[in-house]
Amino acid sequence: MKLTFDDSVEAFRREFLDWLADNRPTDAEMAADPALSSAHLPAWAKAWTRRMFDAGWLVPSWPKELGGRDAGPVETLVYLEELTKAHIPRTTNPQGLGIVAPSILDYGSPEQIERYAMPILRGERAACLGMSEPGAGSDLAALSTRAVLDGDHFVVNGQKVWTSGANYAEFCFLFCRTDPSAPKHKGISVVLVDMDTPGITVRPLPEIVHPDKPDLNEVFFTDVVVPAENLVGQMNNGWAMANGSLAHERGMVWLNGVLMLEESMVKLLAEAPEALDRLPAQERAVAADQLVTSYIDSVAARCLGYRGFAKLVRGGSAPEQALMKAFSSEAGQRMAMRAAELMGDRSLDLGHDQAVAMGMGITSWMERYFGTFGGTISAGSSEIQRNIIAEKVLGLPRS
Amino acid sequence: MDLEFTDEEAELRDNVRDVLAGIAPTSLVRAIYEGTGDDTAVWEQMVQLDWPALTVPEAHGGLGYGFLAQAIVAEQLGLSLAPGAYLTTATQFAPAVREIGGDEVRERFLAAVAAGRITGTLALAEGGRWTPEAVQATATPVDGGWRLDGRKDSVLRGDTADEVVVVARGGAGLGAFVVPRGELEVHPRQVIDPTMAVADVVLDGVVVPADRVLAEPGPQVEEAVRRALDEAVVALAVATTATCRRIFDMTLEYAKEREQYGRPIGSFQALKHRLAEMYLAVERASSLGWFAALTIAEDDPRRHEAASLAKAAAGECQRLVVGDGLQLHGGIGFTWEHDLHFWLKRAKVGDVLFGNAVAHRAELARTLGLAATEEVFA
Known part of the structure; x- marks a missing residue:
């Protein structure tokens, strides 16, 4: 166990950050032409995907001809972290890049790969x-x-x-x-x-x-x-691909879940002092305690995810991974609920300030709260996740 | 951040587990509960195996392992419920001496710990609070040393430890002193887990000679006390979470075996979801425990916050796991004959000592800047 990565991983991080500084889409071009759905490719997004593909930064773990650089899993983790920290979407077609393209690469014919998978990787089709x-x-x-x-x-x-x-x-x-x-x-x-x-x-x-x-x-x-x-x-033979698709999806989800939770927490901690100052002492202590509980969740999500990841990197199984989807989505939901409660009467307002948008046009904690149900319902609801944990990880008999 | 054991760390864990299975079986825990046994032999065998020296610096005759090794041992203590003087001596007394003491006094007491000659504990808490701010006991300079007055609460092994680090307040700030237990007025308490004996201590003008002063009262001592506290807190957090893991394992096993209505009760979704929740609570606390242990091992600036994160999560974990573990065992877990209650009670003691989840969340609120600005009394 150690807190830091090896020097080679840090060198990889610096190389990516240097490239990112010169090649990233600007905040202005992203704000002027936002993606309108998860398969919409604005002009800047097409160009951004193409630049990543050409430079081998689109899917770092893949070989060069598929837009990668044969990077290891730890390097991929660092890459995804840095993109999130920079507030740059890796793609505006996450299902295309994360599930459809890899499934076609795994199962498709050479013609399908040329007509359907590669255009996704080059930012041409969604x-x-x-x-x-x-x-x-x-x-x-x-x-x-x-x-x-x-x-x-x-x-x-x-x-x-x-x-x-x-x-x-x-x-x-x-x-x-x-x-x-x-x-x-x-x-x-x-x-x-x-x-x-x-x-x-x-x-x-x-x-x-x-x-x-x-x-x-x-x-x-x-x-x-x-x-x-x-x-x-x-x-x-589609069921094998369904399982494969979900595996691709879940492989992305744990880190995204952790990073989203941390981003939300940073924002909440920045807003909290002013909101807490509106409260009388007794209410303040209760509200602060609620926020701390969410803070514990956010750090725990990172530690839990990284612990499972460390086991996978060593080639072992990582039962922690099965917990991540339900945990991070529910933790995000509780956090948004507590944040809205903290904002009190102000939580009723629909936000309109795109400068503080939390993705997909959401600008207030109350909207965010409702939005988080997308995470606890889709891609295997929290209840299904608990069944999976109980049966696949804990070995409890099927009902 | 790499939160998985190296091969060497896994080997240490396995060795510790195997030794504890031999020297501290559950039958010993039961014997202590029933007044027919004591834990003296556990410590004696640990001394023969050189365990007290494990994390003492090599300069003082120890083996020089870091805090990660300490946490690995603490986890196995919590899993097995191994009783004895290790936890207080290695994770409370020795860190206090190391972090607070000057060269001579460090050599004297750490060498004695490493050689297995003494056991120790830490007397800090007052009014049920394990924080430097809570210390009201006084230290007054007298001829040839310091006089201590006041009282200390809930000192783990306060009735049996050879040496007690006492933290008290002087004019210039906190100070710390090593007092032989025999010179203290000790009031053992009857606690729910007799393998975790606690005592209240009255400091009735006990005089500590200069060569037993870890640090005279001064402004720099508080930080050293906090650093020692971080170690005690994380060790107890890791141990408590491990106790909860064992409760969870026992409950899971029972849910698979126990049949009603012609099928294992673990096939009912109501139980499945509760077991999934327990599992999450254990893994949540466990991963924070290892993170906190790493911040201490590497002396990372996040160590104090991480300690509170780990202890708060351990407390939240036991809250769920103790209750559901008992409930899901049904009637059998409610009986004295079943061993489950030893783990349930240990988990509760582990939450309470060194600050429960609520206290550590309050500390986190303070460090995150969410607490109300404290009023300053002129």
Whole structure:
């Protein structure tokens, strides 16, 4: 155990920071043309992704030809930390870069890699991920969107929901049922669907905060024709990719969760003294105690995440990782709730000051509080996370 | 930050665990509870194995291991409930002597600790508060030394330790003194966990000669006391979290074995979610404990804050784990015959001593600038 990284890791950090200083998008260009959904690529974002790809900073752990530099996991951690500290998004299409592109690289044909994965890495195309359905949320394997092979093409019918960025994405990494007679995990395949194909209707679902910037969508497929060569990997082997997708996603989530929690805490600690000064002594002590509890959470999230990470780096298993999603999202929710309580009557106001925006247009702690439910509901709700911890980590029998 | 053990650290942990399983089995804990045994032999065997020397600097005849080793031992003490003089001697008395004392007095007492000749403890708390600010006991210069007056609360092993570091206040600030326990008026308390005996101490004009003065009252002593306190606090936090881990492990095992309605009770979602919560509480406190141990091992400026983070998290952890551990065991955990209650009670003692979760959150509020500005009394 030690508090610091090796010299070689610190040298890597300096190299990245030097490059970042010369190549980062400016605050002005990001503010002038903000991303409107998680698959929207403003001009600055396309150029930024391309610069990272060319310089080997897009996915540092990947080889040079895929926009990386064969960096190790500790270096990748340092890289992600520094991007967050600099308040620069790594991408404005997180599902595309984090899940869709790596899944195609793992399972796709050379043609699919050239047409779909590489354009994501070069900042040219954005993708969405078609997973959840009205009848298949936590129980993804229950999905019923059908893809029927008919000669040289599939015909797709069905409905997806909660599809982030479908209103801007150019194509969809779509999970659908190709064998309705097989057990539910064994009849699922993935096809790549261009979003301008006839028969696709996208209906945005404005959220309870910032409804002017909808990110979630319903997507309806009616007799959508998809070339047979757009099947990713083997027929009826989609469940392996679903697990792979979630693994990719969760691999990113723990660090993002920690960094977001710390960023929020820094902001709250800066605002707290003035808000606390409005309170009489007894209320002040109670409110301060609440904030301290959140502070403990934020430091604990880092320590817990890093502890699990250290085990993974050593090649062992890291049961801590399974805790991170529920813990960091719920800790963020409690923090926003306590912050709003601390702000008292002022917490009722909708914020309009973009200079203090907390991402996706959220500018007040009360909005933030409602927004945090996106984290505790999506990508395996907190309740599902507890089941996973109980069964997979603690070895308790299935119900 | 690398929060996983190196091979050497893991080896030390395994060695300590194996030794404690032999010299401090749960049957000994039960014997102490039932008045048919005592912990003298545990310390004697640790002395034979050179454990008291482990973290004493080499200059004073010790083995010179750092605080991480100390935390590794403390964790195993908390897991096994091993009783005896190690915790107070190594994590309270020795750090106080090392951090506060001058060269001669350090050599005298640390060499004695390393050789296993003395046991010790720290008498700091007053009014139930383990902070330098709480110290009201007085130190007054007299011919050939200092006279101490006042009282000290809840001194762990205050009734059996050979030597007691007493922190008292003089005109120029805090001072610290090593007093033979035999010269103190000791009032042993009947506590819920007899393996963690505490006593109140009355300082009724006891006179400490000059060669037993760790530091005369002065403005610089408070910081040294805080540094010693950080070590005691983190060691107890790590031990307490380990006690909770054992409660969690026992509860998890029970939930897998105990069957009702034809299936293990651990298959019911209500229990699964509570066990997941307990597991999180233990890992949350544990990772903060190791972080805090590292800040002390590397003398990082965050060490005082980290100590409070670790102790607060340990306290929050036991609050959940003691209650749910007992509840989920059902009737069997409520019986004296079952061993569970030894761990439950140890966890509570570990929270209370050296400041509970509430006290350490208040300290964090102070260090984070969230507490009200204290009024200054002219």
